[in-house]
Amino acid sequence: MDKFTELTAIAAPMPTENIDTDQIIPARFLKTIQRTGLGKNAFAAQRYDADGNEKPDFVLNQEPYRHAEILITYDNLGCGSSREHAPWALLDFGIRCVIAPSFADIFFNNCFKNGILPIRLPREICDELMDDARQGANSRLTVDLERQVIVRPNGESIPFDVDPFRRHMLLEGLDDIGQTMAHDAEITSFEHRPSRAWVPSITIGTVK
Amino acid sequence: MPVTNSPRTLFDKIWDDHVVERLEDGTCILYIDRHLVHEVTSPQAFEGLRMSGRRVRRPDATVAVADHNVPTSDRSKPIEEPQSRLQIETLEKNVAEFGVPYFPLRSASQGIVHVVGPEQGISLPGMTIVCGDSHTSTHGALGSLAFGIGTSEVEHVLATQTILQKPAKNMRVSVEGKVGPGVTAKDIMLAIIGRIGTAGGTGHVIEFAGSAIRDLDMAGRMTLCNMSIEAGARAGLVAPDETTFAYVKGRPFAPKGEAFEQACDYWRSLASDDGAYFDTEVTLAAEEIIPSVTWGTSPQDVLPIDGSVPSPSDEPDPARAAQIQRALDYMGLEAGQKIAGTPVDVVFIGSCTNSRLEDLRAAADVVRGHHVAEGVRAMIVPGSGLVKHAAEAEGLDKIFLDAGFEWREAGCSMCLGMNPDRLTPGQRCASTSNRNFEGRQGPDGRTHLCSPAMAAAAAVTGRLCDVRELVKETV
Numbered sequence: 001m002d003k004f005t006e007l008t009a010i011a012a013p014m015p016t017e018n019i020d021t022d023q024i025i026p027a028r029f030l031k032t033i034q035r036t037g038l039g040k041n042a043f044a045a046q047r048y049d050a051d052g053n054e055k056p057d058f059v060l061n062q063e064p065y066r067h068a069e070i071l072i073t074y075d076n077l078g079c080g081s082s083r084e085h086a087p088w089a090l091l092d093f094g095i096r097c098v099i100a101p102s103f104a105d106i107f108f109n110n111c112f113k114n115g116i117l118p119i120r121l122p123r124e125i126c127d128e129l130m131d132d133a134r135q136g137a138n139s140r141l142t143v144d145l146e147r148q149v150i151v152r153p154n155g156e157s158i159p160f161d162v163d164p165f166r167r168h169m170l171l172e173g174l175d176d177i178g179q180t181m182a183h184d185a186e187i188t189s190f191e192h193r194p195s196r197a198w199v200p201s202i203t204i205g206t207v208k
Numbered sequence: 209m210p211v212t213n214s215p216r217t218l219f220d221k222i223w224d225d226h227v228v229e230r231l232e233d234g235t236c237i238l239y240i241d242r243h244l245v246h247e248v249t250s251p252q253a254f255e256g257l258r259m260s261g262r263r264v265r266r267p268d269a270t271v272a273v274a275d276h277n278v279p280t281s282d283r284s285k286p287i288e289e290p291q292s293r294l295q296i297e298t299l300e301k302n303v304a305e306f307g308v309p310y311f312p313l314r315s316a317s318q319g320i321v322h323v324v325g326p327e328q329g330i331s332l333p334g335m336t337i338v339c340g341d342s343h344t345s346t347h348g349a350l351g352s353l354a355f356g357i358g359t360s361e362v363e364h365v366l367a368t369q370t371i372l373q374k375p376a377k378n379m380r381v382s383v384e385g386k387v388g389p390g391v392t393a394k395d396i397m398l399a400i401i402g403r404i405g406t407a408g409g410t411g412h413v414i415e416f417a418g419s420a421i422r423d424l425d426m427a428g429r430m431t432l433c434n435m436s437i438e439a440g441a442r443a444g445l446v447a448p449d450e451t452t453f454a455y456v457k458g459r460p461f462a463p464k465g466e467a468f469e470q471a472c473d474y475w476r477s478l479a480s481d482d483g484a485y486f487d488t489e490v491t492l493a494a495e496e497i498i499p500s501v502t503w504g505t506s507p508q509d510v511l512p513i514d515g516s517v518p519s520p521s522d523e524p525d526p527a528r529a530a531q532i533q534r535a536l537d538y539m540g541l542e543a544g545q546k547i548a549g550t551p552v553d554v555v556f557i558g559s560c561t562n563s564r565l566e567d568l569r570a571a572a573d574v575v576r577g578h579h580v581a582e583g584v585r586a587m588i589v590p591g592s593g594l595v596k597h598a599a600e601a602e603g604l605d606k607i608f609l610d611a612g613f614e615w616r617e618a619g620c621s622m623c624l625g626m627n628p629d630r631l632t633p634g635q636r637c638a639s640t641s642n643r644n645f646e647g648r649q650g651p652d653g654r655t656h657l658c659s660p661a662m663a664a665a666a667a668v669t670g671r672l673c674d675v676r677e678l679v680k681e682t683v
Contacts, residue, residue, distance in 0.1 A: 015527055017531060018407075018531075020645045022648050026651070028625065028626065030276075031277065031292055033295060076406060080342065080438075080643060081341075081342050081624075082341055082342040084359040105410060105442050106355075106358060109357075164233050176364055177367050180370060183229055186229045198463055198467060198470060202270075203309070206309070207317075
């Protein structure tokens with residue numbers, strides 16, 4: 001996973017609530033066995049017409065937003081399906097940071113696992129940042145994870161919260177699995193607790 | 209492990225019993241008892257293991273089945289779509305390489321992972337259960353803590369049999385009283401989502417309680433917990449009780465004999481203590497719930513069947529008003545119109561929400577003596593091969609086939625249209641599935657979520673209608 005430290009980038013405003021993961025990447029594109037290559041189909045239904053031509057009114061088809069690395073939306077971003085293809089599609093499109101008043105839990109978690117920083121900010125502030133974003137290519141936002149601030153084009157700093165453990169993982173670009181495997185002894189000891197004796201094992205030959 | 213004497217919820221107890229270690233910042237290494245794997249969200253996880261030279265820590269706690277991509281037509285033929293075929297072949301290769309138990313596509317036990325788990329007794333009360341699918345919440349009906357995870361977490365669980373998580377908040381949704389005739393678990397859940405919204409449960413695990421919930425059979429409880437994610441919750445739970453134990457007893461992978469009795473004692477101890485603290489409490493009166501459908505493109509866009517579609521002009525927030533207008537345009541509906549009477553093109557009875565034997569019986573009760581309306585395509589997709597066989601043993605297939613329904617093989621099918629079962633643009637569908645998002649059942653398809661009985665009524669009348677009136681006519 002790539003580290004996330006500081007990002008200065010174009011932000012795309014999407015003033016919509018409940019953007020679900022089916023919108024971010026429709027199910028028909030989930031047949032891949034790779035993590036990459038989904039960016040061209042991110043937001044496919046909004047981005048392309050039935051003939052595959054770009055719809056000019058969709059924000060990510062417009063300049064400068066086709067180069068956006070930050071996405072700003074309204075409440076409950078990423079609701080619905082747990083598909084990690086949603087953050088993969090955003091990442092493959094070029095998005096490294098998503099800002100919204102609230103997120104669906106699984107999507108929020110999936111973002112961190114892929115080096116995308118999700119930031120919760122009140123709706124009024126999201127509105128201000130969207131106004132900044134609408135000023136175009138010269139109006140970039142800086143997201144500084146080390147200092148936990150977003151710097152607006154006018155120089156104002158907006159602080160944000162982030163879970164310390166997840167911040168550390170992003171800043172260092174660390175893999176969770178390696179970290180957890182360091183606790184192997186504790187996991188093994190848990191597995192041998194007498195109170196767990198009732199949990200049946202599934203032997204391979206019995207599943208048919 | 210911080211076991212205190214203060215009263216705890218069902219969620220607290222299952223959580224506490226699975227904490228391997230609590231890290232400095234409160235993140236817990238949580239042990240996972242069952243990991244269910246399907247073909248869509250696992251290939252990249254197995255590939256990750258392979259790249260790092262890791263193995264599956266507990267193949268004997270892991271079970272795989274293909275469901276999302278599988279055709280629901282004749283299984284003796286090869287899968288036509290090459291990408292779907294590749295995904296299923298990849299799963300078969302991975303389970304063989306890593307020694308994971310697998311229900312093959314042509315096995316009678318194959319089916320939707322959230323139908324198969326409980327049906328086989330693989331999912332049991334008191335367990336932690338994960339799967340790379342948001343509807344893993346279904347298994348919470350057994351009184352297990354079950355939630356959907358992303359593919360990175362699938363890899364994490366395969367490698368470590370644990371997950372990193374902080375505890376959720378507790379929410380209790382109580383439904384008290386008795387539901388009226390024609391009102392099902394689906395209507396109860398749609399009413400709950402309509403009340404709290406699709407983000408109402410964010411950060412919470414919902415425990416469903418109250419007399420109307422206790423009265424539900426296991427299939428109904430699964431419908432309810434299945435759609436917890438549509439209320440934004442991490443998981444849904446129903447406390448295990450005698451209904452649960454009677455369901456679990458004798459299932460192939462459930463404990464047997466004395467081990468079963470001991471397990472029941474443990475499961476009984478999991479119910480929320482009197483005075484346990486819930487961060488959020490919601491109460492609904494069962495008598496006030498009537499058969500419901502969705503009108504829009506979010507599961508919270510719920511209407512009782514006698515209701516009217518909302519108008520953007522009644523919404524003070526301009527962003528929300530615009531969203532209502534967009535949903536109306538997408539759905540091809542007029543502001544203020546009655547939802548009943550809306551003509552449908554397709555009826556889909558299936559999905560992990562409503563494809564169990566009880567669901568098929570409820571639909572058959574409505575269909576018996578009727579025929580599918582002209583111009584309507586109506587399909588039944590049982591949740592598993594075993595559900596299909598059981599339904600056939602009762603003659604339900606004959607009722608559906610005589611009425612003009614398609615009787616298909618098990619899979620996720622038109623709930624999300626990864627296989628060939630899809631709506632064409634503009635088609636309107638009464639569907640027993642769980643999501644009415646734009647494009648969910650096929651690009652530009654229009655979905656109205658409802659119960660199996662309501663979907664059956666729509667099939668025979670060709671319109672969204674009140675199933676109670678149809679059944680009254682027949683009687």
